[in-house]
Every structure is written in C-alpha cells, then in structure tokens.
Amino acid sequence: MNKLLLTLTAVLSFNNLSIAQEENLVEVFLIDAYVKLELPDRFILSFFTSEEVKSKVIINEEFELVVSDLYSDKVTASIDISNMKFKNKSVPFVIVTEDQSGKIERSEVFDFELPFEPKIENESNFLLLCLFGGVVFVVPNPVFVIDGDQNYFSFTKEIPLITFRSKGFNYPSGYLGIEYSYIFNAESRKFFRFGYKHFFEVKPFEYISPGINYTTNFNGFNGISPEFSIGLIEIENTFTIYTRYRYNLKPGSSSKAFHEFTIGLYSSFFSFYY
Secondary structure, eight states: OHHHHHHHHHHHHHHHHHHHHHHOOOOEEEEEEEEOSSSSOEEEEEEEEEEEEEEEEEETTTEEEEEEEEEEEEEEEEEEOTTOOOSSSEEEEEEEEEOTTOOEEEOOOEEEEOSSOOOOSOHHHHHHHHHHHHHHHHSOEEEEEEETTEEEEEEEEEEEEEEEOOSSSSSOSEEEEEEEEEETTOSSOEEEEEEEEEOBOOTTSSEEEEEEEEEEOSSSOEEEOOEEEEEEEEETTTEEEEEEEEEEEETTEEEEEEEEEEEEEEOOTTOEEO
C-alpha cells in the first residue's frame, strides 16, 4: 500500500512539474524602442526577459536581425535602419527568444515611431497615388436603399477624420468619421452621419468592421445606424474595396427604418492619426 502511494505521489509530482515547465513562458519587458534623430538612422532597442535567452528582432515582418547570440536576460542593441524602407511612420516589430532548451517564442507585437516621413523611391508612383487618393476622397460610393416596399438609389461619401493606430500590420484599430448621403426620389433625401467603426483583421477577408452612427436629416429624423462592413480587396496597401450593410432607425418609430447596401472604397489616406 505504501509503495502504491509513493508511486502515485511520484507520478503526480512529475505531471505537475511537466505542466509548470510547459507554462514557463519567456516574458519580454520592453524598456526602450525609438529611432535616434541623428544620421545614420538607428533603432535603439533595449529589453529584459524573465530568463536568460538568445534573441533576435523581426522588424515589419520583413527584416530579421540577431540582437543577442549569447544567453542573457538584458539586451541593448543599436540597429542601422537607414537601408530599410517603410511605408508608415509606425513600424511594428516582435522579439523572438530561444531558451537554453531550444524552445523558441515570439513576443507580443510592439512598435516604434519614425521621426521622419517614410521615403517613397518612385516619385511618379507617389504622385499617381496622391491623384488616385484625391479621386477616392471626392467620388461618392453607390448605395442600394430598401425603405419598406420602396427601393431607391443613393450616393454617400464618408470621410475618416480621426484614425486610431493599432499594433496590427495592415489596418488601424478604428476611426471616427462623418458621412453625407443623398437618396434619389425619396421623401427624405439628405442625411448626415457621425460615427465610429472598429476593425478586426479576419482571414480570408481583409477585415470585418462593426460600426455605429448618429444619423439625422435635420428635419425630424434623428436616429442611430448600426452597420457591418467587410473589406474585400486591398489596392496598393492604401485603398480597400468593401461591402457594407447598414440599418437606419429612429427610436420609437419603426416606420422610419430603412436598409442600405453599399460598395465602396475605404482609405485613411487623409485622416489624422492618433
């Protein structure tokens, strides 16, 4: 009986030790991550870890550099980034660690800010992008409207005003925007909206984006407009073709509700980033 108890105790102790080892993840604590103002452009990175590891940094999911080829729990590195090309001022990076057992782990996504505007090598492409961006900024999106048993055609133009940065690679966390819509041949034709949209990067789509708006026609319709968008195709890492469904309602008056289906182009090209 005593032998059986000793055996069970040993097995349980071994299992607990195994579980503890599996949960013993390496934690990365960031101290500094910035770019010096002097030339050449250098990324200053310092961090410490919960145990001694070898480490490297992957910048923008493109540039991979070793920052410590010896086991250490404190790392400081100065990385020349003058030959690296970035499209945004906010540059994401992750720290990859390898412990003494050979286990490799990735940290959460961090980011650093460039103290200058990213350089675009091909000026003609940049001018073309600005021209296309100007067209997108001006041209409205087509909308199909269902109001009871009546169908209408509409144009709407949305402008993202304030865009909130995220730790993701492609899209912001969300934005505040204003929108003007004109519904042809409808009883109430002009609508103004102010709202917020939030982004989730979900494959196989570019993103999914729930949102909510305050909607008014300044003539008796003051309501809300919940919506849901799906990003379909990205163009030149700047514009995204999306489809959107929106339900417009005036609280307390179901007869005033109507539906909208939109195909449009999203871009935060002219937005203020926060």
